[in-house]
Amino acid sequence: MHVVHDPATPDGLIRLLGVDDVALPEPLTPGPGEILVQADGPDRWSAIAAVPQDWTALGAEMVRRVPSGSVGFASPPTPRDLRAFVCGWRLGGYRFPASDSGKRLLIPPGVDVSEVLSRVDATLAARDLVNTPSNTKN
Numbered sequence: 001m002h003v004v005h006d007p008a009t010p011d012g013l014i015r016l017l018g019v020d021d022v023a024l025p026e027p028l029t030p031g032p033g034e035i036l037v038q039a040d041g042p043d044r045w046s047a048i049a050a051v052p053q054d055w056t057a058l059g060a061e062m063v064r065r066v067p068s069g070s071v072g073f074a075s076p077p078t079p080r081d082l083r084a085f086v087c088g089w090r091l092g093g094y095r096f097p098a099s100d101s102g103k104r105l106l107i108p109p110g111v112d113v114s115e116v117l118s119r120v121d122a123t124l125a126a127r128d129l130v131n132t133p134s135n136t137k138n
């Protein structure tokens with residue numbers, strides 16, 4: 001994650017935006033699979049997470065933890081890791097019936113995630129078919 005020291009905040013709060021290897025002070029170090037999320041403005045969130053081994057799981061957990069707003073990377077991960085994150089974000093954010101959660105994932109320019117979105121959309125369509133009561137299907 002990308003470390004941003006903010007001297008204007010109490011105790012020089014460390015905000016992490018992005019993904020790189022970083023060493024954190026012990027109290028701020030999340031355990032494996034843990035994500036610490038903090039509001040960083042009306043429509044921004046900062047997240048602290050250990051460098052993930054499973055980017056899909058991180059995306060799924062992140063979409064569950066952020067109440068609403070935009071999520072993006074200050075320094076994006078590799079295209080492969082970003083695609084896995086997008087997959088987890090979409091699958092983890094699935095709700096039936098579909099509703100707008102107000103959550104937005106900001107994809108860096110130049111990274112093609114269309115194939116991942118096509119596969120995930122097919123999975124979500126199958127989930128919708130399973131979750132739709134039989135008497136309402138055509």
